[in-house]
Amino acid sequence: MRSGRIPVALVLAGSIPLHGQASSSAERPVSLDSVSATPIVSMGLPPRIHPYVGGFATYGNPGSSRQLGGAAVVGAYRDIGNAVIGLRALGAEAYLGGSEQLTGGLRFVAVSPALFIQAGANLDARSGSTSLIVSLSPPTKRGGLVGRGTQLRIDWLPSGPDAIHLGVTAPLGDGWGRRKPIQRTAVVLPSRAHDTGTDGTSVNGALRDAAAAARWTKSLKRDAAE
Secondary structure (H helix, E strand, O other): OHHHHEEEEEEHHHHOEEEOOOOOOOOOOOOOOHHOOOOOOOOOOOEEEEEEHHHHHHHHOOOOOOOOEEEEEEEEEEHOOOOOOOOEEEEEEEEEEOOOEEHHHHHEEEEEHHEEEEEEHHHHOOOOOOOEEEOOOOOOOOOOOOOOOOEHHHHHHHHEEEEEEEEEEEEOOOHHHHOOOOOOOOOEEOOOOOOOOOOOOOHHHHHHHHHHHHHHHHHHOOOOOO
């Protein structure tokens, strides 16, 4: 009895459209000729340590004589708790830059990757002062701001001479995060059910459609936090 129900379920599955994100290029049925079969590879768990580099344009406080400048950073943060959720982490980074005078220093921050925010202490090596820094990295574009997992980042230093930093950060060594995302994100399966017959042709057709659907389902599965 159970073996007799499997072909019927596969035939019904072939008539149900699968949708990812809306895409105008996915209005034709799946064809085995256009879908290549590849082994399914597990993404595994995300790494706990996330190194990155970044470049910024800086702008001074309204009461400061400094105007436009630039800065570069290199840093990393480490997840605390569940790395899949990414609710909290601790990070450190070194920076070098300025407008009128070159300066550098260290930053120690508490990070919430899931909320795209971090805050902590900015230690200026030139003046020896410590100030607050708050950073926001809002998601902007699928695959990264300029590709390869890059992110927009806005830094605010309320008591520093360079109050606003606007720039881009890029991950280092994160193979999944730097991978180019799939552009075609939707597929429509044939809506017409196969004619039933006694020669097994309809069953073979249903099996081919089910295999194609499985391959598309696998290819559309991406990390939720990309």
